[in-house]
Amino acid sequence: MDKLKIADREFDSRLLVGTGKFASNELMAKAIEASGTQIVTVALRRVDIENENDDMLSVIDRDKYLLLVNTSGARDADEAVRLAKLSRAATGINWLKLEVTPDPYYLLPDPVETLKAAEILIKDGFIVLPYINADPVLAKKLEDIGTATVMPLASPIGSNRGITTKEAIEIIIEQSNVPVVIDAGLGLPSHVAEAMEMGADAVLVNTAIATAADPVAMAKAFKLAVEAGRVAKLSGPARAGDKASASSPLTGFLRGSENGQ
Amino acid sequence: MVSDEKYNGLSIAELLKQKQLDGSGDIWRARIDSVTETDVEKVLAMPTGVFNLEKLIVLISPAARKYIEQMAQAANRLTIQRFGRVVRMYAPLYVSNYCNNSCRYCGFNRTHHYQRSRLTIAQAMKEADVIASEGFRDILLVSGEDREFIDVDYLVELTKRLREKFSYIAVEIYQLEAEEYARLFKAGVEGVTIYQETYDRQQYQYWHPAGLKADYDRRLIAADSVCSAGMREIGLGVLLGLKDWRIETLAMGLHANYLMKRYWKSHVSFSFPRIRPATEVESAQFEYLMSDEYLVQMISALRLCFADAGEVISTRESALFRDNLIKTGITKTSAGSKTNPGGYSQCKDAAEQFKIDDDRSPELVTRAIKRAGFEPVWKDWDRAFVKSE
Numbered sequence: 142m143d144k145l146k147i148a149d150r151e152f153d154s155r156l157l158v159g160t161g162k163f164a165s166n167e168l169m170a171k172a173i174e175a176s177g178t179q180i181v182t183v184a185l186r187r188v189d190i191e192n193e194n195d196d197m198l199s200v201i202d203r204d205k206y207l208l209l210v211n212t213s214g215a216r217d218a219d220e221a222v223r224l225a226k227l228s229r230a231a232t233g234i235n236w237l238k239l240e241v242t243p244d245p246y247y248l249l250p251d252p253v254e255t256l257k258a259a260e261i262l263i264k265d266g267f268i269v270l271p272y273i274n275a276d277p278v279l280a281k282k283l284e285d286i287g288t289a290t291v292m293p294l295a296s297p298i299g300s301n302r303g304i305t306t307k308e309a310i311e312i313i314i315e316q317s318n319v320p321v322v323i324d325a326g327l328g329l330p331s332h333v334a335e336a337m338e339m340g341a342d343a344v345l346v347n348t349a350i351a352t353a354a355d356p357v358a359m360a361k362a363f364k365l366a367v368e369a370g371r372v373a374k375l376s377g378p379a380r381a382g383d384k385a386s387a388s389s390p391l392t393g394f395l396r397g398s399e400n401g402q
Numbered sequence: 403m404v405s406d407e408k409y410n411g412l413s414i415a416e417l418l419k420q421k422q423l424d425g426s427g428d429i430w431r432a433r434i435d436s437v438t439e440t441d442v443e444k445v446l447a448m449p450t451g452v453f454n455l456e457k458l459i460v461l462i463s464p465a466a467r468k469y470i471e472q473m474a475q476a477a478n479r480l481t482i483q484r485f486g487r488v489v490r491m492y493a494p495l496y497v498s499n500y501c502n503n504s505c506r507y508c509g510f511n512r513t514h515h516y517q518r519s520r521l522t523i524a525q526a527m528k529e530a531d532v533i534a535s536e537g538f539r540d541i542l543l544v545s546g547e548d549r550e551f552i553d554v555d556y557l558v559e560l561t562k563r564l565r566e567k568f569s570y571i572a573v574e575i576y577q578l579e580a581e582e583y584a585r586l587f588k589a590g591v592e593g594v595t596i597y598q599e600t601y602d603r604q605q606y607q608y609w610h611p612a613g614l615k616a617d618y619d620r621r622l623i624a625a626d627s628v629c630s631a632g633m634r635e636i637g638l639g640v641l642l643g644l645k646d647w648r649i650e651t652l653a654m655g656l657h658a659n660y661l662m663k664r665y666w667k668s669h670v671s672f673s674f675p676r677i678r679p680a681t682e683v684e685s686a687q688f689e690y691l692m693s694d695e696y697l698v699q700m701i702s703a704l705r706l707c708f709a710d711a712g713e714v715i716s717t718r719e720s721a722l723f724r725d726n727l728i729k730t731g732i733t734k735t736s737a738g739s740k741t742n743p744g745g746y747s748q749c750k751d752a753a754e755q756f757k758i759d760d761d762r763s764p765e766l767v768t769r770a771i772k773r774a775g776f777e778p779v780w781k782d783w784d785r786a787f788v789k790s791e
Contacts, residue, residue, distance in 0.1 A: 162486020186569075186784045210580050216634075216667060220787055229788040245634070245669035246662070246710040299484055352482050 142371055145343055147320050148236075148289040150207070156335070156367045157209070157322065158182035159347025160197060161187065163356065170200040172350055176360035180344065181206040184213035185224050209270065216397050217240045217251070218258035225262055237262060238292070239271040247297045252279045257288070263287045272324055274307035280313045280321075291317060292345065294325035295336065299348045301328025304335060314340045330366030333395045337370025338378065355395040407455075415622050417599060417660055421455070423653040425602030429651050437463035449476040451484070451658045451709025455652065461703035462648045471600040475732040477705035484709050491768070492540040492576070493533045495717075496743045497521045497560070502544030503576075505599070505602045505614030507641060507683055509668035509754055510546040512613070513517070519743045520551050523560050524547050530564055530706065532746040536738060536764045540570040541780040542595070544741075547576035547613060552584045561589040570783035572635060577614070577624045583631035590788040593635030594619075594628040595673060600644045601653035609644055615731075625657070628663030636661060636668050642697070643677030643688040651700050655707060671712025672704055678718050678757050689758050694723055698730055717760040724760050725770045737767035 146149040158178040163169035164345040173181055178247045181201055189195040189211070201208060210228040215221035218241060225237050230378055239262065241255045242248040250272050256279065259269050268289045273276050283291055293313055298304040302311060303326065316319050320342035336344050345364050351357035418424040441460045446469060460466060460472065469749055494615055501510040510540060541564060545552045553778065572593035573586065574764050576623035600606050603618050610616045628636050638658055640650040658670045674697060679686050685691060692700075693743065701713060715732045717739040724735065740746050741754040760767070760773065768778040 162482075162488060163777060164487035164775050165772070185786070187779070187782055190654075190783060214783065214787065219789070223789070224784065224786050227784075243667050245667065303485065346482065349484070351486055 142368055143375065145309060145320065147270070152343075153177075154179045154367075155184060155326075155343040155371055156333075156364055157343060157345040158360070159345060159351065160184075160201070161259055162351035162352075166197055166200050169197070169351070172356040173201070173206070174360075175357045175364070176346075176350065177364045179206055181292050182347075183212050185210050185228050186214045190228055192290075204387050207236065208232060208234055209236055210234065211260075211272075212240045213242070214252075215241050215258075216228070216243040217241065218261065220255040221258040222261050225258075226265075229267070234265055236289075237270065239269050242272075244350075248295070248299075249273055249297065252276060255279075256282060259283055259288055260286050262263040264334060264400055275309035275313065275320065277309055277312040277316060283321050285304050286374060288319065290320045290322050290342075292322045292324040295323050295332065296326030298325040299325050301349055302326050303328055303332040304339075307345055309337075310336075310341075311339060330362045333363055334366040334370035334373070337399045342347055343367075353398045405468065408657075409663060413623070414626065414660055415619055418622075418653060421651065422658060423601060425604050428503060428727060430652065431646075434459055434648055435467040438521050439468065442466045442469050445706075446472055446476060446478050447684070449480060449706050450539045451706060453478050453655060453662075453707040456701060458644065458652055458655045458707050462651050462699065463685075465589065466699065466703070467695070468526065468605070470702070472694065472697060473702040473706065474730045477702035479487060481713075481733065484520050484732050486777075487775060488779045489728055489771050490779050490782055491538060491764070492499055492541060492542055492570075492572075492736050493536070493538045493732060493764070494542045494544050494736060494739050494741065495526065495529050495533060495560050496524050496544045496741055496745065498545045498548040498552045499743055500548035500551065501613075501662075503547050503615040505615065506609050506611070506613055506687070507677055508645070509587040509683060510623055511683075512612065512688055515716070521546060521743050521748075523563065525558055526745065527746060529744065529746045530567055534567045536779050538764070539568050540783070541568045541572075542736075543571065543573045543575065543591075543735065545573075545575040547615065549576065552700060554578065554585055557591075561591050562656060565590045565785050565788065569781050569785055573638070574637070577621065578627070578629040578679050580631050583633060584630050587632050588789075590785065592633065592783065592787070593637060594633050595637030595641035595671075596624045597637075597673070597675070597708075598622060598657070599641045601640065601650055605645045625661055626665075627660060629668040633668055635671060635712070636665075636675055637671045637712075639673035639675055641675055641677060642692045642700075643690050645690055647692050647696060648688065648765055649689065655704065658708060659712065669710075670715055670720045672708075673716070674701060675716065675718060680761070692763070696717065698727070701727065701731050717758040719759055721760040721770070723764055725774060726766075728763060728771060728774045728776055733768070735771075737762065737764040 145155050154177045156178050157180040158176050159182045212221040224380045241251045270290045273318040281290040296305040322343045323336040323341045324345040350360045445460045499510050500518045504511050575597040606618045714734045716736050770777045
């Protein structure tokens, strides 16, 4: 499979994995391993970022995985920026998954505050991967100010409903010059394959793996689906077209006139 | 079914009155009793987790009793999907059992005769040290209505000190004004739990004969004050045993939905305190004591109407019952609690607010949680959210 490039780093895997909701940290570690991922997201609120022996951080091998800290829980740009700086000071990692979600139920991202926070953080040297609604104009605005990716949601987070924002995501993929990582709501390997076939550069999955009856096996299924979808996209899929080709094409006469010359 | 009601301009008191859920009307008993098994099956065929009063009526009805297992299963699936296989851990810190109120069900009642005690900030921090040493990072400050000693300055100061050890601080104290809540929020308090106890006006008057808490309308707007002060978490609850739990659940569900629509940035959670014996309080005084079965029905019904609401259970309940409840929608639990000021480190014999039932250590409680297939989560917030002054 071709490599995924985000900012100045290359990755073999196009599957990003989240660490919430697992029944135990041991199970989480095994699922991460099975997923083949190279980028693991962690909520700063959930871990003792300054403590290497933290129960969750200690099972994530930072030589093997890029630790992508997120600002889950931030209600505005101010909070997100504060969390980001704390995270960088503690870990030395300047990559950040920016989440600004003022609504505590659907956790939908605030476009205004996300853009504002991204601007501040990029100026401060962060590599920003923003979680956004599937809003093509916002995606372009973020790209313009220098985010490393855009991460539009497929459907509300944790809903496992698949790509319900399909039309907007297609536009984002078409217009984007930075990697498009589809995030949130991908509930099944088939959803992920669909995202990759649509031309997404990568996907992020958490709930669907963490809350499966067998998270390790499900992580592997997602890995395979991402690979299948990516390979399919690169193979130039046969188009689903009209039912038949007309046997008497309307423009057949043009060839006739060429022949006549 | 969607939550499509508009509450524009109505206060919570007006809304409860309009729906006759403040005890002003008698329509609900018959409505609840008229629910059929077909109605229940229809609701359970589509467990969406979205609130609708009609749906809640069905789920708390006697007709739904037969379907409690199915309800618990659906609640469990929804909770795991939304929250994951995790349970948040917290511990209460009682700072004063002085109280100006005389709630008939409470050990801290001002007319009760026992040794009162209150902790200085230094004493409270000693308690906090013990709590932190057990692994807790999420703490709940509790106090009786003791404004003279436990004033807002005290709470602000203690909160700032606690921030050094804890990542999430909430309070369950006497009612404050919105500006006072805003001061606490700024200092680092993220959540406030304030029970209405009962939504029935007449019942409320009976159970709260004196003190500031005797004012039903004042009490009812507390949650509005909390949310408008910017708090992230608002905890609601009715004291189960004071009145018919079914009608109380409808009123609390309506209250939650009202808050979610009006204060969309604050997260609602529910607690399920059942009446417990306390100093000079006997269970025999209560007409509506609630069975385990009905409590499971209530917890599941609320989950099926509020997919993302927190559901909290305390050590009032027995160990066995708590271990089983983890699988029905509970998202947060306490452990090793002491409900008397100084109970962790100092005066072990001060009067408790209520008698706890589950007296296992936090270690034993977390082992039980793991056995149930869930991860105990000690930290799910960070002090970095609070802006330093």
